[in-house]
Amino acid sequence: GENVEQHPSTLSVQEGDSAVIKCTYSDSASNYFPWYKQELGKGPQLIIDIRSNVGEKKDQRIAVTLNKTAKHFSLHITETQPEDSAVYFCAALPTRGSNYKLTFGKGTLLTVNP
């Protein structure tokens, strides 16, 4: 089955700096890679996603890059703000077999210091 590794597990940045979170996956059949933000006591909320036919996607201060050859994808947050503080999860979804089952990384606790 799919295995998703996520790094770092914790990340502390100053307000206004950039933050980068990296994930690797094992199943070459995976073709959809969402990122979720989870605040304390809440469920994960989708913030951005990318499909395997695209190398990069951007939405305002958030961007995701994908390298299918190396099987890794990254989340980039620019001009960080205190409200960006949360746990971020990457995930992967395969195209065949269980093509409905998201496999998540273990999460990154991002702290943005004012």
Place this chain on the structure above:
Amino acid sequence: DTGVSQDPRHKITKRGQNVTFRCDPISEHNRLYWYRQTLGQGPEFLTYFQNEAQLEKSRLLSDRFSAERPKGSFSTLEIQRTEQGDSAMYLCASSSWTGGVAAFGPGTRLTVT
């Protein structure tokens, strides 16, 4: 847009008791999922429904766990004879037939004492 809702949000129970959680997905979504999340971990897949049919159950779902989606709308997850190891956040999610974005509910936090 009502989103995915779950009830209750918190449940404290004693070991050995049965508990039942409810999930109401986004109305036009025919796919429904249950995930479990323990402290410091990402969500782990438990089970998946397409309409009322339960199409996959994870090995994480022991025979003490049962999930239903009787009319293809809301779903229930029951845990019988709860154990302390069942303490976790139980998340429900739903998506359209295209199987794309899964919208998660706020979760039910279960504490077994």
